[in-house]
Amino acid sequence: MLIVREAFLGTRRFEEFQGRLGIARNILTARLKKLCSNQILDRVPVKEGAKRHEYILTRKGKDMMPLLVALTQWGDRWVFGEERKPVIFLDREHRQPISRVQVFSSRGEALRPRDIMIAAGPGATPEARARIEELEELELS
């Protein structure tokens, strides 16, 4: 996740990741490889035909943005404290801090944890399905 965050911050080269994250080269190599095999990062030549490579976020990687923002905001509230947060996300057009990431209903109402319930999806295993239904009964009773 730290590597993905660095990629969102504009880091592309191996040496830059290494300098900014301060992790051992062999560990960084393994993690970058894994992120590439999971198609979160793409390893591409710096220029066409160049030997040097850089790591860029794929669509799958870029789609982690809401997750990354939610994680950062949670850390700001509960770990750093709002007064000591290291970065601020702004919307590029108005240069204003973005909103807090929230969960909304399909009608656009902000939901608290207690407003959300879970149902079995199409890929639920029979065990998971039974358990979710049992949970449901408990809550309804």
Add this chain to the structure above:
Amino acid sequence: MLIVREAFLGTRRFEEFQGRLGIARNILTARLKKLCSNQILDRVPVKEGAKRHEYILTRKGKDMMPLLVALTQWGDRWVFGEERKPVIFLDREHRQPISRVQVFSSRGEALRPRDIMIAAGPGATPEARARIEELEELELS
């Protein structure tokens, strides 16, 4: 994160966590201890004065909901596929699937990754601040 998800799904007892996650008891013990010391879970007696304990989410833990939903939705899109997702989040009142977690500007506009920029926060180290400003110049040029 799997333990936190279980807690959101209503799991409270050590044996339940163990049965559902299928991880070794010593590892589960260590992780629950860590989640308690990080104040994400609270270990409380089942009843007043009881010897048995259960683990419940603290406010800090419950506040991970948007993060957990964003992570789940990302996994549904990119790992399971929408047709094979194991769980669905519904809003309790209307029993409708919730919206996809998105990042919004303070004016309520949905933002794509490219619409978001980063500024140094009050707690940025001097190195982080210099780097963010350098990044800014690159993007503006």
